[in-house]
Amino acid sequence: MKTMTIECPDQLHEQLQTLVTAGWVKDANQAAVEALRRFLESHRPELMEEQLRKDVEWGLHGAA
Amino acid sequence: MAPLERPIVVADAGPLIHLDELACLDLLADFSTVHTTEHVWREVLRHRPALMPVAIAGLRIERSAWPVGSAVMVMAEAFDLDAGEVSALGLMQHFSADLFLCDDAAARLVAESMGYGVHGTVGLVIRAIRRQQRTKQQVLEILRAIPTRSTLFIKLSLLAQICNEVEQEG
16 A cells, blocks of 8 residues: 545545545545546546547547 | 537536637637536636636536436446536537537546537647648647646657647648
């Protein structure tokens, strides 16, 4: 396991603390790891590259 | 060229932010109207507080909110889309829009699964050659400036490939 230190906006921090206090997540650490996991799942490098290649194709040869 | 009546366009925050950073917001004037939501506009202002709506020709900030269907909501939650992205997808559904301008990979994935055309800042910049808004050389300069002048993240080797492709085909 690695330790990461992050800065986050006050509002996000407050929302996170509300979830923790209400018992929806164990602690801020668990929530941050889950958020990171979800982000990485939906931002795979091959997906982003494929999307950019579609942009290039549309930009060069698209109809609209 | 005169602005296009079609496609009906909805913008997420990313392209508005990144085009402003690249001094390319005028590229959007090629569309007769660019719809967006108050949620999205608030996000834009968090990143570009000095940006005024009048700086974007044809921009229309929709005051009403149109909720997305439950199937889309499930996907939006699964992909952890933010409130702005969800509101923009609601607008896409409401207008039966053709084109979603978005730079977020997850939001793009959800929009594509809904059957929408989705393109981002890079596509809009390259399109400027075809639409005679910029010369090829100008577009290449803009593309090469992305890492230093914008907050749009692109792998440098991929950006170099894109520039080569534009150089040869554009």
